[in-house]
Amino acid sequence: MIDIAKLTELAVAYDAGDPRRVQHLMKVYAFCRIIGQGEALDAQTQNILEAAAILHDIGIHEAEHKHGSSAGKWQELEGPAVAAPLLEQVGADPAACERILWLIAHHHTYTASEDRDFRILLEADFLVNAYEDALPPDACQTADEKVFRTRTGRMLLQKLYLAPPYQP
């Protein structure tokens, strides 16, 4: 099993000086953890999902340096090469490593797979981006119909963004 705390320290060190990225990865990690538990993933898949959550956007700095853009396709392209040595440092086994690198390389491609770890990563990233990017309710409604698959992820989406807005 991958030591998630150790991996998080490495990811935070890599993203040093960029608290926005660290806040983002911590939130996506938390949502992945809750959704994975809600969907009763086996321990191995849960561990892979959590590691992928920590590393999913790790290609952003390289994307910005090499391509002048953090667009999804550049992140997907650059992420695996940055993530691989971090996974090696925490002793991830080759099969886990391969799966995590695949998840990183596809996390902006909504049609890439129906596997549950992949769908949960997409859902968690959307739940965080919807808030960070202040997405309008109709974008969340569309995601509810087209992107989300899990009961737990959809419950979170509906409670956070599709419920009547809280009024103090």
Ligand SMILES: [Fe+2]
């Ligand atoms: Fe993200």
